Amino acid sequence: MAELPMGRGVSAGKIASSVQKKITRAQEKVLQKLGKADETKDLAFEEGVINFNKQLVEGTTLQKDLRAYLTAVKAMHESSKHLYECLDDMYESDWYGRKEVDSLFEDSDLLWTDFHQKLVDHALISMDTYLGQFPDIKSRIAKRDRKLVDYDSARHNYAAVNKGKKKEGIKITKPASLLERAAPGWAQGILSAHNVAQTSLSRSQAEEELERAQKVFEEINIDLQEELPSLWNSRVGFYVNTFQSVAGLEEKFHREMGKINQNLNDTLEKLENQDMSRLHDTQGLFIATILYFIISTLCCSDRTQDANHTLSPGGPPAIPKSPSKATWDDDGSQPVCAPAAYSTWDDDGSQPVQGNDNDSTQQAQGWDDDGAQEPVDGGEKLLSMTAQATTESTESVEMPESFLFKVKAMHDYNANDSDELELKAGDVVLVVSYENPDEEDEGWLVGVKESDWIQHKDQGKKGVFPENFTQRM
16 A cells, blocks of 8 residues: 655654544535434524625625726727827828927827836726735635534534443443452452443543534634624625725826817817918919910010119118118107008109009009000900909918018018018018008018917017018919
8 A cells, every 4th residue: 555645844644634524524514415313503604604605605706897897908008009109100290290290109109008007007906906815815704614524524423422421321231240240249349430431431522522522613713703794794895995096196197188089189180281381382483474474575674663662773672761760850850651652653654753552552543644444455454354363362371460462582681670570582471551540651562481370379479671672463
């Protein structure tokens, strides 16, 4: 027969005792199921065990679903990140809001990461801690069941010993009397004492075993009687805290993510508006360019440009007198700025002379001095068409308040004062009216670069500049 392996600190006696306990418990269980032995019942404790098992199943399910939720959050983070990376790759560097879009992508990534980590800290870790106490209690419930079987077995053994001794006393009476009569007188006292000692020893061992089994059972039973109801009642507060944490974190995450998405939407709308304005400007410029060449062919070639647009020999035009430098009358009264004069042409096409506002208005509208309308030649019709096309292109974009017309810089102009607008050849400027008519000076205009206005929609960068450095569009 092979010997049982014995580890450190395990003796043959302990192994034999353990095997004997298992055999005794198995026998007791069989007797209880067959109805040959009664079983100690505790209905309150059994109900506590039923609640414990239900609570364990619910907690395990919640932990499983919470882990699946966190996995889904992480997957959604990765999907969102890949989607934004795709947009980032397509977003060209010269498009409106490129830096803002990069910043929004970083904020979105950080928000997803923070949301996932807080779910782990405030929900999953608490869930793991809550379920961590169940294995120990479950193990002690199983131990309590074993000790209850031991207690019932000891109780039945004690009862059997007492009952057996009574029967044995009745059966042994006659043989003992014969033995005592047959034995010598000196031996009869010894035999009687031996029988009494054997009966007392068996009864004492059964009683000690019963007391020991009862003590072990009651110790573990009392602890579980206190812990199980307390654990069952704690589930409500735990469930409330867990779902409050998840709901609060979700609410904050979606609120912050909503702000990011709104900012991204606003940026993309501005990009769309800028792209549409470029399209309209290109179409309008194309039409105006074609009409310009037709006009150049039809109009008289000997007409010269206005004196303010005349180029200086060998370089840009001369800069007119700086604005905002008003002179005072001899009597010290407040200076009065004269209205800007409009150039009129002589009938022979010679150098223009200053005319009054009424004359220029009538000539511009094609009326004679006597009120009769003058015929308009083909060139002037095309000029009117050009102005209309340019106006339609301008109206497609939201223009600043008090907008007058557009001009294009023909030469570079370096600003000499803080209120002046620095220009580079090719810059398009949106001309607006002066806020204070007293500051208006002949030969100078005020406006804001079209690129600055489209990007910022702010007139804070407007300034004055010499009119003869530009050409009206």
